[in-house]
Amino acid sequence: MKAVGVVAGCVVLVFLALVGFAACAPQQSPTGASGACSAVVVPAGELPTGTVAGYSGDQLANAAQILAAGAALGLSSRDQTIGVMTAMGESSLHVIDYGDAAGPDSRGLFQQRANGAWGSYEDRMDPFTSATNFFRAMVGNVPDRDELPPTEVAHRTQRNADPNHYTRFWEPAVAVVAALGGGGTCVTGAGAPGGDGRQLAAALVAKIDAGKITGLSGPVLDQIRWAATGENAAECSIDVRVLQIITIAADTFDSVGISSINRYCTRTLAGAGTQSRHYMAGGGHAVDFYGFNGKATTGADTNAITLIRALDALLPPGSMIGQVQCRAAAGTSITTRTATQFNDTCHHLHIDVDPKTTTLLGTGEPA
Template identity: 40%
Template sequence: MAGPKSGAYAIAAVPLLFIGTLLGFVIVGDEDSCVSTVAAGVSVTIDPGSVPQTEIAGYGHEQLVNAAHVIQAGKDEGLTVRDQTIGVMTAMGESSLRNIDYGDWETGGVINPDGSRTTSIGLFQQQDGWGTREERLDPYVTSTKFFQEMIQKVPDRDSLEPTIVAHRTQVNADPYHYERYWAPAVQIVEGLTGAQTGLGGASPAVCGGSLVPGEISAAGWALPNTGPVTSPYGPRIHPIYGTLRFHAGIDLAAGCDAPIWSIQDGVVVGRGFDRGGNGYIKIDHGAGIASRYLHMYDSGMFVNVGDKVTAGQQIGLEGSSGESTGCHLHFEVHINGDTVDPDLFMRQVGVPLG
């Protein structure tokens, strides 16, 4: 419960002859090019009455049945598998997927901003304003109410970190409260539906195609992307906030879904969304040198923390997540923890940008 209330390449491919159509989701891809995943914009389904007596990610049968109700409510609202997984994650963070008839007041004496006692119950610990007691204790109905609120409050949710989507929907105290539940939520959704969602970390090659290798210079360096420079390193008027801010990288715009490459061999040390909602990947190249790539969507990040990458390896797709006004790559170079001008650095290694 969360206080008052008002996201490396795969090793093995999954055969296309999957029981996806029986379960109600769409599978794309083939055995040679990528792991089969649920197609973008598609939902998954699971009959709550068919949930087996099993355990997934430490959650038992009763909890998994409740998760199935969340998944089905999301499907019936026409939402994507990412949205459905956010619903499961939120219920995990609120009630541990248990349909409990008490909440924050009873367990911690939590009050609303106006001083009244909280009345949180059910999977999502919803208060009186969400519906009747019976509605809030019905797993399917309460999940539907959550998703309807999410649709209304967070229209830009595809570009936001899952925990931020949940926070904006629930209006809880800590926007990062749900973060630790994302990975087990993905496990539960995939375990119940049999789907490969592509949400659990590293994403495979874009299905229906293959990764595009970058060109590597004689000195072993590669361009991060082929777009022209649209905003240089240094002070500038921020395009969203309209205030003078230091631009810690350089912007390159090759177009939505254009490939992004690692500039050098290295190890992925960061992947996810920062507090501005910017999807990012950070790579440590050794000798104090690191590179950072911003504004990818979750589905457009192809490596995970701990993965070893090579120069010119495609690590993602150009997107517009977070503090962005259009598809582009914000590219940074760090030396001993400090940012430097990426244009100057890349010229020095023989690979000029733009």
């Protein structure tokens, strides 16, 4: 599957010790970049040590450089995942220094050919530069890519013989991107989950029963169960947008731990007391996560950053995210679009919505 046409660009990769793989801005920003999900950035020193979907070691490091190239161009996590998928289909994420019968001059992660369009031999053999050139071609050739299957996007970019060649690599690419810091819900473009409060809560109850969602105390999980049936709703209600947030977290990780939702329900005066969105206006307008994938969170770790990035384009105005000083201390500070970040203790991740509004996640529409 040979790539045949793009204007080469020069982008210099800079490894920033505090924020992981990042890159200088390209000389000319691509147009047509689409997708609501923020770009995935891999924190420094946090590449998985094992195998992910059959890929490991240098393969994962090469995937991380593909993500860095996409982030430098301001592309979405879906676009980045298409880049990883394509390189899987072309080279199994290896920098290959040989071609084949169809393209004896093809080289690198994307098997780009020596026709001048893909840059020099050195460009094609450099993971970051070759990925940058792939993404530039994708932006230029496939402006409607968000409406197309991923394999079709790769096919139109690479101009290979079989438009379905990359289909089998999509799920492994999603898994690798998730392991490198991307959220599953965001990567697949699912956006904010729909449904009313009871429907969302009922789906979460199924995840509780399957062991995907755990709580530090019984009342936390009981609040979700009550929301699914309407029982005890007057004292222990949960904002439908908090149920959306929990759903996104549960879809992003294999397991999620919740320590607090509605403190008015439990009459718990912790943190900001009655001024906490856990408590005020009947409570249930905030959620505290204590862990993801079986690991405790500080609000600054890779899993916390993954969830914040997945939520960033979806949270309505007036939302707040805690642990900003924890991220500053850990060197993982990020900018959020609509949510205000504030100081909070570094043993959980706090996310809330404004109890004075009813705007749903990802829609701009009231509940």
